[in-house]
Amino acid sequence: MENFTPVSGAIGGAMIGLAAAILLHGSGRIAGISGILGGLLGAGGKDTWWRLVFILGLVGGALAVGFADPATAAITIEASWPVLVLAGLLVGFGTRLGNGCTSGHGVCGLARLSQRSIVATAVFFAVAAATVFVMRHVMGGGA
Amino acid sequence: MIRLLTAGASGLLFGAGLAVSSMMNPAKVIGFLDFAGNWDPTLAFVMAGALAVTVPAFRLAKARPEALSGDSIALPRRRDIDARLVGGAALFGLGWGIAGFCPGPALAALSTGLPEVSAFALAMLAGMGLYKLAFRE
Numbered sequence: 001m002e003n004f005t006p007v008s009g010a011i012g013g014a015m016i017g018l019a020a021a022i023l024l025h026g027s028g029r030i031a032g033i034s035g036i037l038g039g040l041l042g043a044g045g046k047d048t049w050w051r052l053v054f055i056l057g058l059v060g061g062a063l064a065v066g067f068a069d070p071a072t073a074a075i076t077i078e079a080s081w082p083v084l085v086l087a088g089l090l091v092g093f094g095t096r097l098g099n100g101c102t103s104g105h106g107v108c109g110l111a112r113l114s115q116r117s118i119v120a121t122a123v124f125f126a127v128a129a130a131t132v133f134v135m136r137h138v139m140g141g142g143a
Numbered sequence: 144m145i146r147l148l149t150a151g152a153s154g155l156l157f158g159a160g161l162a163v164s165s166m167m168n169p170a171k172v173i174g175f176l177d178f179a180g181n182w183d184p185t186l187a188f189v190m191a192g193a194l195a196v197t198v199p200a201f202r203l204a205k206a207r208p209e210a211l212s213g214d215s216i217a218l219p220r221r222r223d224i225d226a227r228l229v230g231g232a233a234l235f236g237l238g239w240g241i242a243g244f245c246p247g248p249a250l251a252a253l254s255t256g257l258p259e260v261s262a263f264a265l266a267m268l269a270g271m272g273l274y275k276l277a278f279r280e
Contacts, residue, residue, distance in 0.1 A: 003174060004167060008164060009166075009188035010164075010189070010192035011191065012159075012164025013189035013191060013193040013195075014160075014192040014196055015160030015163060016160035016164070016189070016193045017192060017193035017194065017197045018156055018160075019154070019156035019157035019160060019202035020197050021197060022156065023153040023263065025204060025211060026146070026152075026159045026210055027210050027214050028210035028215055031157060034271075037246060037268070038274075038275075041268070049146075050149075050150035053150040053151045054151070054154035055154060057150065057156075057157070058157050058247065059251060061156060061158025061159035062159065062161060062252065064159060064197065065158075065159050065163055066157070066160075066162065066255065072162060073162045075167060075170070076168060076170035077169055077214055077259045078170060078173070078243075079241065079242040079243070081181075084262050085266040086238070087244065088156070088239065088244075088249075088263040088269070089266050089267070091235055091238035091239060091267050092222070092266065092267035092271065092273070093270035094231045094233070094237070094238060096231070096275070097231030098233075102245045102246075103157075103233060103245075108197060111209060116223065119224050119232070120228055120231075120232040123233055124233070124239060125233070127233045128237070128240035129234040129240065130277070131240025133178070133179055135178055135241060136179070137180070139252070
């Protein structure tokens with residue numbers, strides 16, 4: 001557990017929660033990233049602009065942290081290119097089919113005690129943990 | 144205008160939070176999902192920090208007649224647990240487990256400029272497009 005960072009985790013988490021609260025009280029929308037992004041595909045209409053602005057903000061906010069503190073914003077990607085593409089397809093298709101991801105079902109849905117979100121969150125956490133177990137400890141070199 | 148300002152403020156804070164909490168780092172996320180390995184519980188603290196704000200925020204929202212922008216507060220009304228919900232969550236979990244990226248962190252990580260992130264994000268958009276084609280929604 002040498003990489004455990006509970007304080008920055010909780011602070012960043014509260015920032016994410018505050019972001020969801022601002023969107024909810026400001027314009028009545030749920031801060032579910034897969035819904036905001038998926039809604040941009042071929043949509044048009046009154047919801048296009050705020051979705052685009054939100055996503056640009058999302059990238060900009062992370063960029064700002066990267067400038068202020070490059071070590072915090074540094075990332076490590078272990079997956080190979082074909083695995084990343086396969087994972088991206090699954091995440092894109094699955095989040096639309098299941099109506100949400102870690103933000104919409106997790107951060108927002110759990111807060112409302114939505115039964116659908118509780119089930120979805122339990123399923124995607126369980127499947128993701130099982131996937132990591134199989135890849136790391138059954139198939140892989142046990143890294 | 145209020146709609147765009149709140150979207151911008153919310154997006155900036157969301158992206159900054161993902162970076163500060165290290166949740167845009169797939170290695171960190173996989174460290175949480177890897178219960179049998181060198182387990183890193185950080186993600187649970189991120190979730191707790193977020194819920195500490197969203198639980199009261201949603202409770203207060205129920206008492207509001209409308210949002211600041213004048214829009215109605217659009218809370219999902221569905222309650223049914225169907226095969227699409229469970230199947231979709233399972234496919235998402237599989238993709239999340241193999242690469243460590245979920246939608247928010249993948250978009251926030253575009254800020255690193257790494258080409259691998261763009262590949263994941265484009266594939267994710269393609270997956271969303273495939274869903275749209277398959278279900279004509």
